[in-house]
Amino acid sequence: MHDRLLLGKYYPGESVLHRLDPRTKFILLIVLMVTLLVPKTAFPLLLLALSSVFLIVISKIPLKEILNSLRSIIFIVLFAFVINVFSGTGKPLITFSFITITEEGLTNALLMSLRLMLLVLDTTLFLTLTTTPLQLSNALESLMKPLAVFRFPAHEIAMMMSIALRFVPTLLEETDKIMKAQSSRGANYDTGGIFKKAKGYVSIIVPLFISSFRRADELANAMEARCYHGGSGRTKLNELHFTKLDFIFSLVFILISAIILFAHYRYPNLI
Amino acid sequence: MKQQQRFNNVQTVSNFVDQDLAIKTEKVNFAYPMSEIGVSDIVAVRDVSLQVQKGLHIAILGRNGSGKSTLAKLFNALELPDQGEVVVFGMNTLDDESVWSIRQACGMVFQNPDNQIVGTTVEEDVAFGPENLGIPSAEIRKRVDQALAIVGLSDYASKAPSQLSGGQKQKLAIAGILAMQPLCFILDESTSMLDPGAAGELMTLIKSLQQEQDMTIIEITHDIESAILADYIYIMQQGEIFFSGTPREVFTRPDKVLSAGLDLPQHLYINYLFNKSFKQAEIEKYQAESFEQIFTTEETVNAMFELSKIAKPEIITKTTSKKNEKDEVIISVQDLSFTYQKDTEFAVKAVQNVSFEVRKGEMIAVVGHSGSGKSTLISHLNGLIVPQQGVVKIADLNTSYKRDIPKIRKQLGLLFQYPEHQLFESTVYDDIAFGPKQFGIKEPDLTKNIEQAVDIVGLPQDILQRSPFELSGGQQRRVAIAGVLATDCSIYVLDEPAAGLDPIGQQEIFGYIEHLRDLGKTIILVTHDMKLAAEMDRILVLSDGKLACFDTVEKVFSNSDLLKKSGLEVPAAYNFAKLLSEKFGEEISGFTADQVTSNLIRTLNRRESDNDA
Numbered sequence: 001m002h003d004r005l006l007l008g009k010y011y012p013g014e015s016v017l018h019r020l021d022p023r024t025k026f027i028l029l030i031v032l033m034v035t036l037l038v039p040k041t042a043f044p045l046l047l048l049a050l051s052s053v054f055l056i057v058i059s060k061i062p063l064k065e066i067l068n069s070l071r072s073i074i075f076i077v078l079f080a081f082v083i084n085v086f087s088g089t090g091k092p093l094i095t096f097s098f099i100t101i102t103e104e105g106l107t108n109a110l111l112m113s114l115r116l117m118l119l120v121l122d123t124t125l126f127l128t129l130t131t132t133p134l135q136l137s138n139a140l141e142s143l144m145k146p147l148a149v150f151r152f153p154a155h156e157i158a159m160m161m162s163i164a165l166r167f168v169p170t171l172l173e174e175t176d177k178i179m180k181a182q183s184s185r186g187a188n189y190d191t192g193g194i195f196k197k198a199k200g201y202v203s204i205i206v207p208l209f210i211s212s213f214r215r216a217d218e219l220a221n222a223m224e225a226r227c228y229h230g231g232s233g234r235t236k237l238n239e240l241h242f243t244k245l246d247f248i249f250s251l252v253f254i255l256i257s258a259i260i261l262f263a264h265y266r267y268p269n270l271i
Numbered sequence: 272m273k274q275q276q277r278f279n280n281v282q283t284v285s286n287f288v289d290q291d292l293a294i295k296t297e298k299v300n301f302a303y304p305m306s307e308i309g310v311s312d313i314v315a316v317r318d319v320s321l322q323v324q325k326g327l328h329i330a331i332l333g334r335n336g337s338g339k340s341t342l343a344k345l346f347n348a349l350e351l352p353d354q355g356e357v358v359v360f361g362m363n364t365l366d367d368e369s370v371w372s373i374r375q376a377c378g379m380v381f382q383n384p385d386n387q388i389v390g391t392t393v394e395e396d397v398a399f400g401p402e403n404l405g406i407p408s409a410e411i412r413k414r415v416d417q418a419l420a421i422v423g424l425s426d427y428a429s430k431a432p433s434q435l436s437g438g439q440k441q442k443l444a445i446a447g448i449l450a451m452q453p454l455c456f457i458l459d460e461s462t463s464m465l466d467p468g469a470a471g472e473l474m475t476l477i478k479s480l481q482q483e484q485d486m487t488i489i490e491i492t493h494d495i496e497s498a499i500l501a502d503y504i505y506i507m508q509q510g511e512i513f514f515s516g517t518p519r520e521v522f523t524r525p526d527k528v529l530s531a532g533l534d535l536p537q538h539l540y541i542n543y544l545f546n547k548s549f550k551q552a553e554i555e556k557y558q559a560e561s562f563e564q565i566f567t568t569e570e571t572v573n574a575m576f577e578l579s580k581i582a583k584p585e586i587i588t589k590t591t592s593k594k595n596e597k598d599e600v601i602i603s604v605q606d607l608s609f610t611y612q613k614d615t616e617f618a619v620k621a622v623q624n625v626s627f628e629v630r631k632g633e634m635i636a637v638v639g640h641s642g643s644g645k646s647t648l649i650s651h652l653n654g655l656i657v658p659q660q661g662v663v664k665i666a667d668l669n670t671s672y673k674r675d676i677p678k679i680r681k682q683l684g685l686l687f688q689y690p691e692h693q694l695f696e697s698t699v700y701d702d703i704a705f706g707p708k709q710f711g712i713k714e715p716d717l718t719k720n721i722e723q724a725v726d727i728v729g730l731p732q733d734i735l736q737r738s739p740f741e742l743s744g745g746q747q748r749r750v751a752i753a754g755v756l757a758t759d760c761s762i763y764v765l766d767e768p769a770a771g772l773d774p775i776g777q778q779e780i781f782g783y784i785e786h787l788r789d790l791g792k793t794i795i796l797v798t799h800d801m802k803l804a805a806e807m808d809r810i811l812v813l814s815d816g817k818l819a820c821f822d823t824v825e826k827v828f829s830n831s832d833l834l835k836k837s838g839l840e841v842p843a844a845y846n847f848a849k850l851l852s853e854k855f856g857e858e859i860s861g862f863t864a865d866q867v868t869s870n871l872i873r874t875l876n877r878r879e880s881d882n883d884a
Contacts, residue, residue, distance in 0.1 A: 134391045166391045169433035180655050181693040182602035184685040185754065186677070186709025203705070210740070215386045221388035222348055225379040226447060227371050227403040237398035237411045 010132050015060040016245065017130040021097040022139035024246040025126040028253050032122050036115055042107070044260040045114055052118055055125045069124040070117060077113045084109035137161040142240055155231025163219070171212070178207050243259060274880075290361070293455050293487040294323040294346055294377075299355035301341055315341040317510040318355075322653060325454070328481050328488040330498040334773040335745055342507070343459045346489065360431040360454060375404060378448025382460040384440035393435070393443055394419065394428040400451040407689050418446040422476060438469025441843035445476065448633035455487040462494065466641045466799050468838050474500070493773050495534045496843075497669045506531050511862055515597040519566045534774040537802075537843035538571045544868040548584040557581070568847060572854045575871075582860070583879060584872045587677065601762060601793055602629040602652065607649055607661035620644055621647040623816045625661075628797065631761075634788055636804035637797045640838040645797050648813065649764050652795070653683045665762070681710040684760035688767045690751035691744065699742075701736040701755045710758055724753035727783055745776050752783065762793040769800070781806070801828075801842040805862035812837050828862055
């Protein structure tokens, strides 16, 4: 079940990417995404592709794992390619009855596919493969802290995220249990008409909801019993710390992005 | 003896020193407000006054809904009293300022292991409490490591909680509390969802905390065997303290304990049954005195021996229902093996080369420790899992054939643990009707089946139009059981149908099982309760996915090596019967209290008639 998660899962390791502060990774990812989406030409994208290859190498994660995460978006990439390849204007390259493929369309399609793949690749490398969900929610909490001035519930959101993560396996197990119990009572989730199928799923969803409410209630009690009273005055077992590594890494990537963006606006026709 | 004195002090000396008290309540009343939705308030706790001395182990017993859990919540300010006051280590729970100090001092371990873990890793969860208290990171790290070492989970520090077993999860909960450096542990039925082995381990851990770190332990439980280890017992009934005393004081009043809906330890129950079989008026006074002095097994054996010398018991003629066993094989499992996540590094062999046959009308107990493959095995019986290797046949239907599966499920009703969690319809009638309808049972049979099922589980017919979600937990359990019975299967597979119920609730469930036997049904009961297993015809012992033994109750329970190897206990009644045999100099057998008592009486009567002759 877990293997089918959209963007892969944490791959334990000690590489440079693993050791980066999750906040650094989060910010760099946003910078990279912007840089990926802005340019319309091939050269900057190839440069970014090169930097992704660099990331893959230093992450020390087997290529198979990384490609696995790309598999889940293969249809989106194909879809984007097809849409783009037929929507170009300009000099026709191939004409087959009513279908026309232009040179511009083909270039756009290739670039769009590359862009999408790089987006997913970078996200996977920075966030899912080398960062635990817990680090991620800690990073978000820390980054959103300044928003507390506007009464933004940064701590609460991070706490909800980590509890949601904690209960994913529990709820999967529960779903399986309920499904087995209802199947034993004759429920059938594979065959039958739409009405019968829908009825079948009600028999899973209602108990699942009820048990989730019960769990929420009991968990709230357990948290209160352990002195939980919101984010104020709370400390952390693992505090986040920026290191020299974060500094160097950020410098390199921000420099690359800055050059690309600068070139894009200053010399739009050059590259 | 010293302990005895400590209690006497608590109860008689009025100017005791408050510093010695962990918890003190004064005429506490608490009701759950329901008047908003037009129902009268539910009074949960009534006029409870008690005092718990520091460093003692207190057990609070009572039936489901007797107010035990509410009382526990009052102890650490999760609920506040409507009247009266609760003072915890000198702090009043009504005082807003001390709420966090109270909760830090009184850690609480809840019933469901899953619903009290907050962290995504084991160490993060242990750190949750200290984090809330605002303790510096370095100190938290130290406390987390210490706490995990005490409960023996150091190797699991970076694991996800979902990778732990139920017993380990409860140990994790204890570690999370230890890291807050508490003075007192409140256990709210913390062992009720664990198997006996894990529950025993948890209690050993708790006991060592009491002895080594001078913790105060407050344990809410149904488990008499664990209550007997407590220093003092409170028994609750309908929100009030019904009576209290040391284990000896409590269990030497068997009538009172039984009237509160609780069990007696097996040897005392056997003694109780034995005494009830004497009808002579002259020994009544003697009995009253004797009950007051009997607590240990040794005392019990001696008292029973003395009693047998002065009077003659009358034979209890308990009608044991006739076995309606036939030779026809109805379940046949041949060389069954199943591995989860086969061909991956996570492969777990759940069931290995299991073969057995069950005859029509038999009652089978399936026993084994957690993770021995019981659930996997029973999931094979109705085709929820299709065999990877081997054959499972129900009558002449084969679970490996897809077309046979609906027919198998109609014939074999499978009831999982905590079946009340699968209710989903808006009325009880619809919920019970769900199964039979899926199997194509039409009116008028449908209504007839439903009414019958509701009768068997002892629910009133007018409950059918109510919503299952407004019923109590025990009623919901019965509705869920009725939902399986209404299909009128010929085989029932029941997985721990009595789990989490109080002793009276458990007896009721066993009543349904006997009723089903009388109807000629075949029954397979998965259980941890050796008392229940002893009532079946044969016992199937699973150990690490393998069939360790499948034989009669006598053969299985007299094979102590087998039981030890499979992590199972001998029924307490059987052990006590051995002591009786020694004392009376004759072989007295039996695995349940009823069997042992009637065998003893029969032996005594036979001896008498031999002497007469």
